[in-house]
Amino acid sequence: xxxxxxxxxxxxxxxxxxxxxxxxxxxxxxxxxxxxxxxxxxxxxxxxxxxxxxxxxxxxxxxxxxxxxxxxxxxxxxxxxxxxxxxxxxxxxxxxxxxxxxxxxxxxxxxxxxxxxxxxxxxxxxxxxxxxxxxxxxxxxxxxxxxxxxxxxxxxxxxxxxxxxxxxxxxxxxxxxxxxxxxxxxxxxxxxxxxxxx
Amino acid sequence: xxxxxxxxxxxxxxxxxxxxxxxxxxxxxxxxxxxxxxxxxxxxxxxxxxxxxxxxxxxxxxxxxxxxxxxxxxxxxxxxxxxxxxxxxxxxxxxxxxxxx
Amino acid sequence: xxxxxxxxxxxxxxxxxxxxxxxxxxxxxxxxxxxxxxxxxxxxxxxxxxxxxxxxxxxxxxxxxxxxxxxxxxxxxxxxxxxxxxxxxxxxxxxxxxxxxxxxxxxxxxxxxxxxxxxxxxxxxxxxxxxxxxxxxxxxxxxxxxxxxxxxxxxxxxxxxxxxxxxxxxxxxxxxxxxxxxxxxxxxxxxxxxxxxxxxxxxxxxxxxxxxxxxxxxxxxxxxxxxxxxxxxxxxxxxxxxxxxxxxxxxxxxxxxxxxxxxxxxxxxxxxxxxxxxxxxxxxxxxxxxxxxxxxxxxxxxxxxx
Numbered sequence: 001x002x003x004x005x006x007x008x009x010x011x012x013x014x015x016x017x018x019x020x021x022x023x024x025x026x027x028x029x030x031x032x033x034x035x036x037x038x039x040x041x042x043x044x045x046x047x048x049x050x051x052x053x054x055x056x057x058x059x060x061x062x063x064x065x066x067x068x069x070x071x072x073x074x075x076x077x078x079x080x081x082x083x084x085x086x087x088x089x090x091x092x093x094x095x096x097x098x099x100x101x102x103x104x105x106x107x108x109x110x111x112x113x114x115x116x117x118x119x120x121x122x123x124x125x126x127x128x129x130x131x132x133x134x135x136x137x138x139x140x141x142x143x144x145x146x147x148x149x150x151x152x153x154x155x156x157x158x159x160x161x162x163x164x165x166x167x168x169x170x171x172x173x174x175x176x177x178x179x180x181x182x183x184x185x186x187x188x189x190x191x192x193x194x195x196x197x198x
Numbered sequence: 199x200x201x202x203x204x205x206x207x208x209x210x211x212x213x214x215x216x217x218x219x220x221x222x223x224x225x226x227x228x229x230x231x232x233x234x235x236x237x238x239x240x241x242x243x244x245x246x247x248x249x250x251x252x253x254x255x256x257x258x259x260x261x262x263x264x265x266x267x268x269x270x271x272x273x274x275x276x277x278x279x280x281x282x283x284x285x286x287x288x289x290x291x292x293x294x295x296x297x298x299x
Numbered sequence: 300x301x302x303x304x305x306x307x308x309x310x311x312x313x314x315x316x317x318x319x320x321x322x323x324x325x326x327x328x329x330x331x332x333x334x335x336x337x338x339x340x341x342x343x344x345x346x347x348x349x350x351x352x353x354x355x356x357x358x359x360x361x362x363x364x365x366x367x368x369x370x371x372x373x374x375x376x377x378x379x380x381x382x383x384x385x386x387x388x389x390x391x392x393x394x395x396x397x398x399x400x401x402x403x404x405x406x407x408x409x410x411x412x413x414x415x416x417x418x419x420x421x422x423x424x425x426x427x428x429x430x431x432x433x434x435x436x437x438x439x440x441x442x443x444x445x446x447x448x449x450x451x452x453x454x455x456x457x458x459x460x461x462x463x464x465x466x467x468x469x470x471x472x473x474x475x476x477x478x479x480x481x482x483x484x485x486x487x488x489x490x491x492x493x494x495x496x497x498x499x500x501x502x503x504x505x506x507x508x509x510x511x512x513x514x515x516x517x518x519x520x521x522x523x524x525x526x527x528x529x530x531x532x533x534x535x536x537x538x539x540x541x542x543x544x545x546x547x548x549x550x551x552x553x554x555x556x557x558x559x560x561x562x563x564x565x566x567x568x569x570x571x572x573x574x575x576x577x578x579x580x581x582x583x584x585x586x587x588x589x590x591x592x593x594x595x596x597x598x599x600x601x602x603x604x605x
Contacts, residue, residue, distance in 0.1 A: 008199040012207040019211055019234050023218045028226065029417055030361070035230050036410065042211070042241050046261075048199065049248040053456070054261045056399040058240065061265055063406035064439075065233075065272050067413060067432055072226055072276055074417070074425070076289050088223040088290065099217030106209035115201055115246070120253035127395050127456065133255035134262070141259065145266040152270045156277035162284065 008048060015041035028073040036066035050120050053127045204245035211238030223290040225282070229275045233268060240264045305391040308549055309381055315553065316527035317520075320560055324523065327561065328568045349516040357509045361418035368415035369514065372408060372521035379404035380528040383535050384459045386548040397458035398446050401532055405442065408488050408525065409435040412497050415518065416506035427505025430575045431497035435487055437582045438494065442484035444590040445477040448597045449536040462540035471537040473600065474593045478537045480586060485533060485563050489526040492567025496575055530559040 019038040022031045039062035046055030089095070120126065134142045162168055175184050211234055218231025240261055247257025279289070286293055326336035381391040382400045394400050409432055416428025450456055452473065453464035461470075471478045487494035498505040507515060534540060534555035541548030573581065 005199055008203070012203075015237075016207065016210050016214070019214045019237075022230055022234065023214070023222065023227070027361070028224070030364070031227065031230065033364070033410075033414065035233065038211070038234065039237055042237050045204070045207070045241060046244045049204070049244050050253075051244050051248065051258060051261070052394065053396050053399065054240075054244055054258055054265075056394075056396050056403055058265065060399060060403040060406050061269070063403060063410050064436060065268070067406070067410050067436065068272070068276070069226065069230070070413060070417070071429070071432060072279065074429075076226070076279060076283055088227070089221040090223055090292070092221050095217045095221030098220055099213040102216045103209050103213030106212060107206055110202055110205045110209065116250045118250050118252040120248050120251070124253040126253060126255070126258065129253070129255040130258045130262075133259055138256065138259050141263070145263055148270060149266060152273045156273045159274070159277035160280035160284075 004048065008045060011041045011045050011048075014038070015045070029070045032066045032069040032073060035069075036062055039066070050122065050124075050126060053130055201245055201249040204249075205242055208238040208242035208245065211235070211241065223292060225275070225279045225289060225291065228291065229271065232271055232275075236264060236268050236271070301388050302391065302393070305385060305389045308385045308389060309377075309391045312385070312531070312549070312553065312556075313377065313380065313524065313527065316531070316556060316560070317523055319557060320523045320526050320564075323561060323564050324526075327564045331565070331568055346516055349511075349519075350513055352512040352515075354512040354514065355509065357419050357421045360420045364414050364418035365510075365514070368411050368418065369517035369521045371411040371414070372518070373524055375404045375408050375411065376521060376525040376528040379525075380531055382458055383531050383552070384462060384541060384548075385552055386541050387459070387463075389541075389548070390459065393459075395455070395457045398443075398450055398456045398461075402439070402443050402446070404528075405439045405484070405488055409439065412490070412506060415510075416497065419506070419509045421509045423502045423504070423508040424506045427497045427499070427502050427508070430502075431490075431506070434494065434496045434575060434578055434582070437579070437587065438484050438487040441582065441587050441590040442481055444587075444594055445474070445480045445484075446536060448474050448477050448590075448594045451594070451597050451601060458535055458540070462535060462542060465539045465542060469537065469539045473597055474537075476589060477593045478533070480590055480593075481533055481537065482559070482563060482566065483586070485526070485529040485559070486567055488529055489563070490522055491526065491563065493570040493572045495567075495572065496578075499572060526560060526563060527556065530556045530563060533559045 015038045018034045018041070022034045022038070025031050025034060040059050043055045043058035043062070046058060049055075177184055215231045215234030215236075215238060218234060219228055220231070222228045222231060243257065243261050243264060247254075247261070251257045282288055282294065288294070321342045322339050325342060329336045378392070379401050382394050382397040384390040392400075412431050412435070413428045416424040416431070419425075449470045450461055452470070453460040455461065455464075483494060486492055490497050496505075498507045502508065507518060510518060531552065534552060538555045538559070539551075540555070541552045543551035543554075546554075572578075
């Protein structure tokens with residue numbers, strides 16, 4: 001067992017344990033930092049697997065994503081500081097069973113499959129190859145991803161903007177009535193949504 | 199660091215992510231579960247690319263697509279959370295029993 | 300062997316740069332105010348005073364993250380500097396994706412500052428952390444576009460190739476606005492002057508409002524180290540890094556870093572801070588398009604004459 005293996009097992013342990021702690025910690029901000037730790041560990045494993053660009057870019061992207069996630073946590077969620085114990089779950093047993101089953105099934109599939117043995121040559125210029133591939137043969141795929149991201153930007157601005165179709169979203173944004181001063185059109189939610197304090 | 203161990207780590211991440219996505223009530227925690235599953239997927243893709251494809255660049259391209267999917271998931275997810283919060287001051291999945299209003 | 304030598308040079312660079320930054324950080328504001336520069340011993344005395352200061356505690360802080368945040372900040376500064384070449388093969392962490400590594404350090408720095416402000420569990424610290432993230436994320440975004448502009452002529456993401464591509468003409472000639480944008484990021488990432496939204500005076504110190512003693516000292520050390528790192532990255536990406544006649548490359552990099560560092564400290568004490576909301580709209584609506592434009596200009600220039 002060489003140094004590489006040791007490092008790999010350490011990073012895997014960090015990735016899995018912090019991934020599990022995400023759902024076991026009391027504070028949601030701490031949860032997003034733990035998820036970031038899991039991503040950083042996976043990113044380093046990917047660097048060890050001879051894909052330096054993908055690995056480092058994962059760390060880069062996830063640092064930004066988890067930062068945004070932590071911001072939203074503090075903005076919307078209760079108990080960001082983790083001062084109270086928190087366990088907000090539903091269908092808990094079923095979820096545990098599903099998670100374990102997924103892991104067991106995938107592991108069985110991995111163990112009973114014989115994969116072709118064709119490792120990447122350490123001297124391959126993988127980053128260069130990726131660049132040529134992105135802007136050469138697979139340019140259409142890459143550009144599709146770009147257009148998808150643009151659509152995402154437009155969609156998220158529309159979804160999250162305050163002014164709705166019938167006025168400001170936080171002032172109800174109710175559709176006008178079918179007759180003057182009548183009940184607003186459409187179905188009403190029961191007792192105005194569900195504002196739970198935990 | 200054989201292919202099997204890398205894939206088993208990825209499977210563990212996918213399992214934990216599935217548990218989180220199914221069990222969490224809070225929207226953002228649910229999204230964390232989804233992200234964790236994608237994380238495992240990314241690791242599996244790169245593990246397979248490094249060990250079975252002999253460095254063909256298409257494998258890395260797939261990883262880039264997964265990262266784009268992660269970004270889309272986050273952005274649309276948070277936009278939806280914002281929209282729901284504006285409308286109902288709600289942050290848990292149980293409050294979405296009706297999709298209208 | 301060269302890696303070992305590069306690691307030694309890295310330590311030397313860090314210590315010289317840090318000492319210089321600590322002195323200049325006091326001398327330049329004094330000089331601008333028309334006073335004589337205070338003795339270098341004052342910095343040491345300040346450090347010793349902070350070591351002996353009583354530690355204050357907030358109510359229910361996240362103690363682990365509160366201690367971890369300065370360490371993370373310092374580690375990121377060192378990792379960011381470690382991918383910078385001191386000579387043609389003299390680099391502590393040789394990486395063909397050096398720019399992306401530096402970008403990750405930038406992004407994680409924002410996480411570290413947020414962590415520091417959030418874990419204090421105090422209002423002013425959290426407001427400082429929030430404002431910093433709001434300004435820091437777009438600032439980091441545009442710094443990446445500027446760095447891609449610096450990488451375009453090299454056709455590589457590695458810092459060695461970027462320096463080698465500047466043998467004909469330095470990147471600052473290709474994209475002068477890029478240098479200025481990157482200096483702005485330097486101010487943001489080292490929490491300085493007009494971009495210091497994390498620990499400004501109007502928040503009574505922001506993320507550092509509730510820190511005292513050794514914790515504050517660690518934070519200040521990390522901040523100055525990041526200033527050295529970001530200066531070295533600027534010198535490498537825009538001012539030709541280790542390139543230069545007669546003197547060895549390490550000395551040239553040190554000199555260029557010193558110039559950038561002095562400019563940063565000067566800019567930090569001369570320019571005023573805008574309100575966060577206005578700064579946000581400036582970054583998103585003016586500076587980000589400007590960085591796209593710079594990228595386009597470099598691309599067109601390389602297509603026509605490259």
